[in-house]
Amino acid sequence: MVVEDNAFFPTKILFGAEKLKTxxxxxxxxxxxxxxxTNGNSMKKYGYLDQLCNELNLAQVDFVIYxxxxxxxxxDEIDNGAKFAKEKQVDFIIALGGGSVIDSAKMIAIxxxxxxxxxxxxxxDKKPKTVINDPIAIIAIPTTAGTGSEVDCAGAFTYLPLQEKVAFKDERLFPAITVIDPTLTYTLPSKLTAYQGWDALTHSMENLINKNENSDATNIAKTVVKLAGNNLSKAVKNGDDQEAREKMAISSYLSGIVINLSGTTSMHALECAMSALHPDLEHGAGLIILSIAYFQFFIDLHICDEVFVEMARLLGAVDANSPDDFIKAIKNIHQKCHVDNLKMSDYLISEDEFPLIIAKARxxxxxxxxxxxxxxxxxxxxKILKQAYR
Ligand SMILES: [Fe+2]
Structure with a gap:
């Protein structure tokens, strides 16, 4: 399939250290x-919420916090958020947090x-209703680097009665403004830095191995694989590494643009089905768990050997000449990020669930x-899930 090189990107990006203060x-x-x-305390604890409230006071904008x-x-969280927003008569939403918060803002706006x-x-499970009315405007302020939600027009959530995680996309959901201030990611724990950074890297790797042909997406995805591949472990090792944090923030939003242009692959569908059934499983952790078996399956098909070799080189294996070098390169990143021991069984996923995971993903x-x-x-x-299972 050939995707035309059309693009629509109405988001204003404010990028740089301390940008939130502008x-x-x-x-x-x-x-x-x-x-x-989020329902955690990090936004208050690290002063990010206070920073945002100060900006809103300076702008003479009234606000309520959810x-x-x-x-x-x-x-349920989204519906309750929308009910609260309606009661409080808000006219726009500011999402301060990771992808879960930014995704939820989009869904609440609908x-x-x-x-x-x-x-x-x-x-x-039935024919969905059409979103007729325009959602209210969103400002995204990511405090993690990975999902790309800060620049895309999609959101994902879990519907508990069916234990399904679905994604919804609408061009009216692009944030009006995104503030990408890498200093807001400095306090992110190393484990979450690894999970979320791997998500950004995966969005672009999935783009390069998928069948959609979009030259803009391909070029941006290659940039991300190089940037994230060379900076993720640095950001994990030292959260205060300003340059690595900045490069990961760039990787996240560029990968978000790649998703807009060309989408992700079945690895994302399989992971979302796993984390819908096991909400303790972080999205990035699930992708790490699947990655080696998933990519190896496609390598064994020999349908894009040259892409895997090029990705290996972009990831830092400059002498790579075989698709297997790509597997060595991602194993190396997992080791450097201390995520090579993640297991499905840690999250109580059993092999008996695999048929259900596959059905839900589809x-x-x-x-x-x-x-x-x-x-x-x-x-x-x-076969992929069994191979990935430990
Ligand atoms: Fe993702």
Whole structure:
């Protein structure tokens, strides 16, 4: 399949250290904001919430805070957030946090102006309703580097009654403004830095092995593989490494643009099905767990040997001449980031669940399988999951 090189990107990006402190100088998209944060305490503890509140006071914008978003957000959290936002009569949303918060802001923006539940518009068990009314505007302020949600028009959440994680995309969901201030990622623990940075790297690696041809996406994805491949372990080793943090923040948003242009593959569908069934599993950790078996499966098919060799070189193995060098390169990154011992069994995933994981992945994210250069059968998926299992 050839994807035309069309592009639509309406987000204004403010990038750089301490950029959050300039937000009040921007023309903000409303007068009363819903500030969305996670149910943890890091935004308060590290002073990021205070920084944002100060900016809103300087901009003379009224605001209310909603802090009920979990790491794997659910439809209930989104619906309750929308109810709160409606009661408080907000006219835009500011998401301060990781991908879960930014994704949730987008979904809340839909429910707020269209009513009902987010499941009505995204459901897989009946015909979804159309999002008729424009969602309210969003400002994204990422405090992690990985999901790319700060620059894309999609969001994901879990619908608990079916234990399915679905993704929803609408061009009206691009953030109006994104503040990418790498200093906000300095306090991110090394483990989460590794998980989220691996997510950014994976978005671009999946792009390079998928069948969608978009030259802009390919060029950007190669840049990301080199940038993230050479800086992720540095950011994990030393959270205060200003340059590594900056490069990972760039990798995250460039990879988000790659997703907009060309999508991800079945690895994302399989991982999202795993973390929907096991909400303790962080998205990036699930991708790390699947990565070697997944990529090895495609290497064994010999359908894009040259792409794997090039990715190995971009990851730092300059003398790479075989697709197996790519596997060595990603194992090396896992070791340097201390994530090479992650196991499905750590998250209580059992091999008996594999057929269910595969069925849920296909149902919730069928398009990801279509993006693959080779259409995986259920048996193929089972082989990958069994190979990845420890
Ligand atoms: Fe991802």
């Amino acid at each position: 937000l009040h100088q921007e023309k903000l998209p409303g007068k009363r904001a819903l500030v969305l944060i 802090n009920q978003i979990s790491a794997n957000p659910t439809s 429910v707020l102006t269209n009513g009902g539940s987010i499941w009505d518009y995204t459901c897989t 149902r919730a994210m069928p398009g990801n399988f279509v993006n693959d250069r080779y259409l995986l059968s259920d048996e193929d998926c089972l």
